[in-house]
Amino acid sequence: MSHCSISSLQMLGFLTARQSGLDDPLRMRRAESTRRVLSLTLDPDRDVDRIHGNGINTIDIEAVEGRYMLSGGADGVIVIYDLENYSGKLQYTCKAVCTVGRSSRHVHKFSVETVQWYPFDTGMFVSSSFDKTMKVWDTETLKPAEVFQFEGNVYSHHLSPIARKHSLVAVGTNNPKIQLCDLKSGSRIHVLQGHRAEVLSVRWSPRYEHILATASADSKVNVWDVRRASGSLFTLDQHNGEKSKASAEAVNTAHNGRVNGLCFTSDGLYLLTTGTDDRMRLWNSASGENTLVNYGKVCNESRKKLQFAVSRGCSPDFVFVPCGSSVAVYALHTGELVTMLRGHYNNVDCCEFHQDHQELYSGGKDSNILAWVPVLRTADVEDESNNDNKGAAGLSAVNPAFQDAWSSDED
Template structure:
């Protein structure tokens, strides 16, 4: 089995559905453990994003368009399926689509997100105190919302809803809600006891919003009632560390939160009961210039994995084992702090950005085999051509 396409084509020969599923998941495990920097896919840089990428997002429909927001506020899209190749065995040149200069933000991009149902629309937030909704076909913004404070994080609801809202966190007690239909923002919720640094909508209920606070608390809100939060809860260890990110597992069974103390807390998504905590090694730290951490969850294999920045490395950390220090696989390739990670499920690829101004594509080793002619050339370069008489 040399590639994911071959396995998908042939896996029906392996007996029952449960057996096929187990074989498939184990195969994905092997692919994820063999990730290495791709020689085929090199994400191009232009003058607009040469300062480095602070935030990324992969479109949820085709897993094809990589949205990039730079430290300077520039927005660009890389088409991972549209590329040219000068010679076999050489890296491909991906199509790079920059935004119009008049539409770009003024400062660092804190969040990028595609609209969950349409790859022609996306939203961005910035430290320039604005949130913008974009037309991806024209690469210009169509709506702009200005706030009194820098925007730390946003999340556009992905639940089934005719009118999904955008939640905005600004390290204040106010939680802004944007209604794209009316083109206006509503100051709808207020967390009196804490400042909000992270937001995440429920996967299944468009009215339920989770927020992470600056003192380690997590609150659940029903946006139909703006009086107060439905419930506030925190980890059993009572860490007073800002909750920088909240994510739900693809299955919807787990909620995972991450705070500045480098701890991932795993919760039961239905009962909202804390299950266990997983900590990165003490020497791993969050990139100091970022107020939030962009990590993703992967459950394609047998384990639930967090794919997250870990100082200059990318960490693949098991979360569902219940062990405080479970299996950890590190990807080495960046030279400075990693800022964001995305996972491309169709190819089991990880894409990471860093303040070293590199965007790396990590592919399974079996997908990175070079053409036979190129391998022969490389082997010839490394052969010992000296004879005993020459020596």
């Protein structure tokens, strides 16, 4: 019996168990989400408007509708795209609906390193740049409502996805001090001191609104409670306190090199870090313990922030990491390299997971944004095969491992 018919039977089993009340309603959803991620392939029918004249450093998809995507480039340009397909045709282009281009007097003068939507509506977004500024934009007018000026290049900023009690933006620059800027007052209200080199990445916890993680070129990752004035909660230690394994200079370091990537899992229970030592590590975010998951060599040539992503709603979850001109997909808790997504002509610098559709978008130095989408299930392809022979070709790209998502899904 083929993988395809097994999947169809298992889907029928899920539906039957669900209807009779014998199964967790989330189980089928998790299994289908997992199948979709395991079958990701480059979408030959979907293009994203090519607007940037240089590499794409950062992308972000808003969480309110899941419809609009931001991008920021090495050319200083910011673009907003509409991801919806209104044409009714199989082949379509995600159109750029507005651009802060070189002709705008508000455009960033140098490379845009981070863009992020305001988490609670699409009326505002924030960008930061090597021109030493962070700008808070009104989406409708495409003019800055606020501009924060810093002494050095801005590598990274982040707004909390859940905060209701504060409106702080954490900012990492080439100064070791982390800046906390208040969107309500328009002022810098606090600095966090503890790093000894430039801060390359900052991320708020999606679980606790006052918890912040910061990564630096000093090889360290600090976790902070911003309500406390007396330093970080803890510093991640790759050796979990075993001095015998650590050289004198490696004590309390997360990596043996610059730490340039941070990403929490969607539930906030784990934190992933990447470093220029070509390693990725998974940490318990509450205790700071290194879980010792071995992902092997995770190629990392970036001297700046690396934007990577974690899936959501799968069982197990997956990590998407730029790796040269490809995106490497790893199983979060086993470290297994599941697949390599190849399609860019130059290095990939950022990727973003679309949690509503289990799709992935990646941007690179080739100035392209590529869409990676799930392959249709066999039943869906068979329904369409009379009209379109593309289904058979697409099916061959499915990772055979997808059947395991149905048979071994964890409750």
